[in-house]
Amino acid sequence: QKEVEQDPGPLSVPEGAIVSLNCTYSNSAFQYFMWYRQYSRKGPELLMYTYSSGNKEDGRFTAQVDKSSKYISLFIRDSQPSDSATYLCAMSVKGDDKIIFGKGTRLHILP
Amino acid sequence: GAVVSQHPSRVICKSGTSVKIECRSLDFQATTMFWYRQFPKKSLMLMATSNEGSKATYEQGVEKDKFLINHASLTLSTLTVTSAHPEDSSFYICSAIPPGASEFFGPGTRLTVL
Numbered sequence: 001q002k003e004v005e006q007d008p009g010p011l012s013v014p015e016g017a018i019v020s021l022n023c024t025y026s027n028s029a030f031q032y033f034m035w036y037r038q039y040s041r042k043g044p045e046l047l048m049y050t051y052s053s054g055n056k057e058d059g060r061f062t063a064q065v066d067k068s069s070k071y072i073s074l075f076i077r078d079s080q081p082s083d084s085a086t087y088l089c090a091m092s093v094k095g096d097d098k099i100i101f102g103k104g105t106r107l108h109i110l111p
Numbered sequence: 112g113a114v115v116s117q118h119p120s121r122v123i124c125k126s127g128t129s130v131k132i133e134c135r136s137l138d139f140q141a142t143t144m145f146w147y148r149q150f151p152k153k154s155l156m157l158m159a160t161s162n163e164g165s166k167a168t169y170e171q172g173v174e175k176d177k178f179l180i181n182h183a184s185l186t187l188s189t190l191t192v193t194s195a196h197p198e199d200s201s202f203y204i205c206s207a208i209p210p211g212a213s214e215f216f217g218p219g220t221r222l223t224v225l
Contacts, residue, residue, distance in 0.1 A: 008213060036155070038214075043147055043157035086213065097121050097202065097221035104213050 003027050006089055006102030014110050019076040023089035023102045026070065030091040030100075033065050035074045038086045038104065047087075048074065079109045114138055115207050117217040124195055125225055132190045132220045134161075134205030140185035141207035145214070146178070149202045161188040161205075195224040 006023045013019055021035075031052055036044035048063035050056045056063045062075040072091075076083055089102040114137040124130050134144055142163045147155040159180055160168040167180035177199075179191040192199050204219040 043155045045154040046152065049152050088216075090216075098218035099202075099204070099216075100218060101216040103215070106213070 003100050004089065004091060004102045007105055008103050010106040010108055012108040012110055013079060015079060015081060017079050017109075019074075019079050019083070019107060019109075021074040021076075021087050021089075021105050021107070023072050023091075024070055025072070025091055025100075027091075027093070027100075028067070028070065029093045031094045032092045033063070033072050034090040034092075034099075035061075035063055036088040036090060038088060040085075044088055081109045081111050083107065084109045115205065115215045115217040117203075117205055117220050119220060120218065121221045121223075123223045123225065126196055127194055130192045130195055130222060130224075132192070132203055132205075132222070134188045134190070134207070134217055136186045136207045136209070136215075139207075139209040141188075141209070142185060144182060144188040144205055144207045146180060146188070146190050147204045147206065149204060149219070151202075155204060158190075163188075192222065195222070197224045200224045 004025045033050045035048040037047050038044040050063050053065045053067045060077045064073040086104040086106050088104040090099050092099045116135045118133045144161040146158045148158050149155045157170050158173045161180045161182040163182045169175045182188040200223050202219050206214045206216045208214050
């Protein structure tokens with residue numbers, strides 16, 4: 001089993017819908033959880049950064065971590081065509097420099 | 112599945128020395144690899160595109176004589192930070208794109224320059 005699993009998509013949703021992006025992981029030692037957004041031919045942009053369990057909200061974005069299920073989610077409310085990109089989850093262990101990335105999910109918001 | 116590795120995962124060096132970081136695609140050939148730099152809780156900044164058999168393409172503002180990139184084979188790209196200074200301390204991440212797939216990222220290398 002890979003350390004981090006993420007469905008590559010593509011995921012197509014209509015504009016204005018709520019988007020749910022997810023990752024599962026196998027290493028229970030992960031404590032830092034990140035979501036990146038990557039537009040074509042650009043570097044990944046850090047969207048959300050959470051430590052341990054719980055929710056974190058920033059504007060239209062909500063990151064959720066369920067450590068008991070080893071499952072993390074990113075919700076995008078009121079989705080817009082400009083949200084079309086690849087979204088990568090990433091995780092790391094406290095005190096370890098390695099970051100383990102998911103494969104990324106390609107998201108298309110249809111106008 | 113596609114795997115990208117980096118070595119070392121962590122390196123500490125003295126100011127003025129050079130440090131080499133390796134990026135390998137373990138089960139696929141990559142004619143192109145990418146090198147990124149990340150500061151704590153920040154986005155990944157694309158530094159350069161490494162091209163097998165030819166010169167790397169550097170992003171604006173990245174010193175090519177400072178960050179030497181060599182893509183000697185289809186599975187290996189190296190980034191050498193020459194005459195490292197404390198401001199070069201950062202987290203360096205490489206990536207590669209397998210044929211027909213999306214970008215795969217390495218686990219990163221933490222460089223600390225004393």
